[in-house]
Amino acid sequence: MWAKELTVINFKNYEEASLHFLPGVNAFTGDNGAGKTNLLDALHYLSLCKSYFNPIDVQQIRQDADFFIVQGVFEKDGEDDLLACSLKRNQKKQFKRNKKDYQRLADHIGAYPLVMISPNDVAIIVEGSEERRKFMDNVISQTDSHYLDDLILYNKYLQSRNSLLKQQAQHKRYDDELLSIYTEQLCEVGEKIYQKRKAFIAPFIEVFNQHYHYLTENKESVELSYESQLVQSSFQDLLMAALPKDRVLERTTVGVHKDDLAFSIHGMPLKKFGSQGQQKSFLIALKLAQYTFFCQEKGFKPLLLLDDIFDKLDEKRMRKLMQMVSADDFGQIFITDTSTERIEHTFTEIAVPIRIFEIADGQIMGNEMYGIKV
């Protein structure tokens, strides 16, 4: 699967632009704020029906315009598919595949998968557990459509249970029957989510370790582990034991909504003890593990989007990474960088053909092929 063409109209800082890609490596270069990342985000829209960076769709419409259109031709299983996402102000977002609406937008998720590696991902390390759960959920739900339904259901039951706990505490009246119905519903779907996360994480950690050690030449020891209260007891037992506390705090204090991923380097928390370059290497290995996981589950290669990847990586790690992603295990790749020369130099050195699109102020100034030694 690969993206052949992309057209953006009134999307962020683009009035109108059309690009034709290589099935291999493509790069967007230009100054800060030129619009390089915006093109990656347009591809993200076509894959996941939303922005990677900003959850508010209307803010992607170019200032002073009334709508945006992002359209792309993707080759999959030997066929060309036309994907189009558009939004008019004050209207619902539209998403079409081969000019037809989806019955459920969720049916599109995972059909044209991509993996984005961006500086924003540092939130996965430095922010709270919600970011890490979001990462894990995003990976699993792109390969298991029922998982997303389970998550939606879990959140609904959790909210109902929390509202009931609040109401009961305020009125000092306890309807144990209703609470036990909510608890049972939550339990059933929570256990399912836990089992899926547990089954996913073991092979994922193995692949993550391989990528990290390749990138850093085995110089550092890192650890990734899954933490869940459900490891020790069944969800039902946990909820029963926590009920007095839940009544006092007026919310559900145990469950898979408390799960986390723990990251460490040389036995210490990565957030506090990892350098910026080590954190970046960790994130890259995490995302490459996601990439490998998608390949294994889907039987084809997703797109790989590398935003500002060279920042904070030393020369050695950078070259290793480029060699790795240009090899046969990877498919189509998009890279952004402020320096055309750096990209040109790197890919000429490893003799990998690349198409570089030079960008300035939301316009494509030119595109050239490089990386072929003469």
Ligand SMILES: Nc1ncnc2c1ncn2[C@@H]1O[C@H](COP(=O)(O)OP(=O)(O)OP(=O)(O)O)[C@@H](O)[C@H]1O
């Ligand atoms: N809705 C919008 N309307 C107009 N311009 C927008 C809109 N949303 C974002 N922009 C502009 O897009 C530009 C940022 O583009 P982008 O993030 O793609 O830059 P970049 O080339 O990746 O830069 P950097 O090298 O700094 O990462 C900014 O100038 C921003 O003002």
